Amino acid sequence: MSPNPEAIAALLIANVPRDLVMGVEDAFAAGALQAFGLTKDVSKKQRKTALGYMRHIQMNERFSDLLEASNAELISSQGNRVIVGVAGMFKFARLNMSTTNWNRPTRSTIRRELAEANEAMSQLVQPSLFEPLDVTSGAFFFVAGFSGSLHHHPEKPLQVYIAVPNPKMDGWLFRETLSQFLDRYDAAPKQADNATVKLKTSFFELGGQEET
Amino acid sequence: MSRGITDFQPGRLIQALAARALSQVQLAAMVGVSPATISKWKSGQQAPEAEALDSLSKVINVSPEWFTRPLPKKGSLPLFRSNASAHVSARAMLEARLEWTQDIVLAMNEFVDFPDVNLPVRSFTDPQQIANSDIEEAASECRDLWSLGRRAIPDLALAVEGAGVIVVREETGIAPIEGLSAWSYELQRPLILLSADKGNGFRSRFDLAHELGHLILHKGIDRSTDPERYKLMEAQAHRFAGAFLLPAETFAADVRTPVTLDSLLLLKQRWGVSVAAMIMRLEALKIIDADAKLVLFKRRSARWGAKSEPGDDARAPEQPRLLKRTIELLSSSGVMPIESVSSYIGLAANDVEKLAGLPERYLSGKASVFHLAKLKSMVSSDLSIKSDDSGVVIPFNRSK
Numbered sequence: 001m002s003p004n005p006e007a008i009a010a011l012l013i014a015n016v017p018r019d020l021v022m023g024v025e026d027a028f029a030a031g032a033l034q035a036f037g038l039t040k041d042v043s044k045k046q047r048k049t050a051l052g053y054m055r056h057i058q059m060n061e062r063f064s065d066l067l068e069a070s071n072a073e074l075i076s077s078q079g080n081r082v083i084v085g086v087a088g089m090f091k092f093a094r095l096n097m098s099t100t101n102w103n104r105p106t107r108s109t110i111r112r113e114l115a116e117a118n119e120a121m122s123q124l125v126q127p128s129l130f131e132p133l134d135v136t137s138g139a140f141f142f143v144a145g146f147s148g149s150l151h152h153h154p155e156k157p158l159q160v161y162i163a164v165p166n167p168k169m170d171g172w173l174f175r176e177t178l179s180q181f182l183d184r185y186d187a188a189p190k191q192a193d194n195a196t197v198k199l200k201t202s203f204f205e206l207g208g209q210e211e212t
Numbered sequence: 213m214s215r216g217i218t219d220f221q222p223g224r225l226i227q228a229l230a231a232r233a234l235s236q237v238q239l240a241a242m243v244g245v246s247p248a249t250i251s252k253w254k255s256g257q258q259a260p261e262a263e264a265l266d267s268l269s270k271v272i273n274v275s276p277e278w279f280t281r282p283l284p285k286k287g288s289l290p291l292f293r294s295n296a297s298a299h300v301s302a303r304a305m306l307e308a309r310l311e312w313t314q315d316i317v318l319a320m321n322e323f324v325d326f327p328d329v330n331l332p333v334r335s336f337t338d339p340q341q342i343a344n345s346d347i348e349e350a351a352s353e354c355r356d357l358w359s360l361g362r363r364a365i366p367d368l369a370l371a372v373e374g375a376g377v378i379v380v381r382e383e384t385g386i387a388p389i390e391g392l393s394a395w396s397y398e399l400q401r402p403l404i405l406l407s408a409d410k411g412n413g414f415r416s417r418f419d420l421a422h423e424l425g426h427l428i429l430h431k432g433i434d435r436s437t438d439p440e441r442y443k444l445m446e447a448q449a450h451r452f453a454g455a456f457l458l459p460a461e462t463f464a465a466d467v468r469t470p471v472t473l474d475s476l477l478l479l480k481q482r483w484g485v486s487v488a489a490m491i492m493r494l495e496a497l498k499i500i501d502a503d504a505k506l507v508l509f510k511r512r513s514a515r516w517g518a519k520s521e522p523g524d525d526a527r528a529p530e531q532p533r534l535l536k537r538t539i540e541l542l543s544s545s546g547v548m549p550i551e552s553v554s555s556y557i558g559l560a561a562n563d564v565e566k567l568a569g570l571p572e573r574y575l576s577g578k579a580s581v582f583h584l585a586k587l588k589s590m591v592s593s594d595l596s597i598k599s600d601d602s603g604v605v606i607p608f609n610r611s612k
Contacts, residue, residue: 182465186462187363191366191370192359192374194375197327197537197541198325199323199325199545200324
């Protein structure tokens with residue numbers, strides 16, 4: 001096996017605009033903060049649950065605004081429905097998770113269906129014995145990782161990740177924090193050394209010398 | 213009346229006087245003629261005789277024949293990056309050094325192709341036409357043209373030379389003038405001369421980016437002595453340098469607010485830009501306001517003084533390499549022996565070495581070279597065994 005998450009990162013960079021990724025950072029931070037403000041007076045017994053619900057609603061609203069503003073909305077916000085965006089060949093949605101519990105996002109049918117599109121991409125990580133499939137579609141999630149505690153930064157995600165699930169959605173083909181991922185957009189290719197001169201072709205024709 | 217040599221170019225004498233920062237009277241005393249004679253040579257009324265020319269060329273340290281070489285077409289009037297009203301003769305000296313650089317490139321151009329000029333093209337005719345957004349756009353376009361991304365540029369001198377700009381970095385002895393740049397009409401490419409006097413890698417990078425800004429933004433703008441106009445053009449070149457070295461999208465994301473000098477010190481090493489220049493850029497990006505800028509500058513002066521910042525030594529000044537590589541190529545490919553380079557150009561070896569960034573005495577073949585290995589033939593001759601000391605062959609008998 002020759003894992004190649006870099007190939008997946010390159011596909012993401014080519015399809016997902018940098019501004020959309022930065023917009024997700026802003027949307028999640030704003031939604032989480034608002035949810036915290038709205039639930040901080042709820043009784044202690046229910047506050048954690050209320051905060052979870054409110055995060056879902058507030059972050060969904062901000063996420064939906066972002067997708068609409070970016071003209072990237074595929075399935076809009078409606079009740080408890082999963083909002084789906086589209087960027088190039090990718091479809092994407094959002095998830096909230098506790099940092100201590102990463103692998104339980106399979107409850108939603110839409111998410112599971114989205115993940116099935118990653119069959120071809122999984123071969124970039126684990127080559128198939130059969131003919132490789134062309135990667136023409138894929139799905140990923142923006143995952144907000146919260147502390148899971150009311151005492152440790154309940155007002156914001158500790159990290160936001162961009163994560164590409166495997167087709168069965170029981171593992172990740174690629175996962176990276178947004179701050180790391182954003183650096184990929186800005187990374188300069190290794191600086192080329194173009195400060196070179198070439199002998200004029202006439203000198204090659206003369207055998208490279210003109211000694212008399 | 214005695215006749216002077218034919219083809220004497222008075223313009224060369226004027227250039228030489230400027231390059232050596234000599235007055236007519238000083239030169240006259242050194243050559244052993246009257247100041248009036250020098251004046252006549254300069255005006256073209258009279259040309260020096262062979263003997264006087266020989267003496268003149270020795271004093272100036274060029275070949276006598278150099279005085280007969282027609283001057284190439286003048287380039288655009290250089291823009292000087294100076295933080296004080298530098299003396300006229302100092303400016304003339306640097307301008308002449310830039311012209312000598314042009315001479316070197318013209319001579320080398322006979323044999324080699326320099327990189328194509330690859331700069332954003334702008335056609336402003338008045339600095340008033342240039343808005344801040346134009347400057348930001350030009351800086352972004354330049355990064356895109358050179359495929360530099362939006363992060364810190366590892367080696368700016370390499371990038372600038374790769375875009376066909378001739379860069380010289382030498383000690384000029386004129387600290388107030390940090391650099392100058394001009395477009396050569398003869399070469400159809402720009403030239404930049406940077407002062408190496410301060411030996412500060414961070415400032416030198418900024419100076420280079422500043423000159424790049426002049427070359428792109430002010431190419432078609434007439435030079436003027438109007439101080440307001442000069443000030444505006446300087447401010448525009450500064451803004452360009454900031455925008456080019458510290459792109460808004462990435463630099464702003466790196467800066468922690470509220471801004472402290474210590475957080476900027478960390479960014480200084482990452483971006484290769486001084487704290488002072490970063491403060492200016494932060495104000496240009498409206499991340500801090502004028503009051504916050506003032507507070508940061510006050511703290512900067514109080515903590516570090518006015519002249520230097522911590523970590524200034526961490527980055528060696530970037531060195532130009534294009535002219536050096538050209539001369540090395542001509543030599544290694546057998547086109548021109550290293551010893552012939554200065555005579556071909558007509559300038560003194562040490563002038564060519566300084567302008568091309570070569571080690572001292574490189575062109576005279578007397579550069580310090582450590583011989584770590586000896587040829588076998590030398591070794592065998594050194595250790596030649598005298599017949600008297602010949603050894604005795606002792607046979608080993610296996611079958612004892």
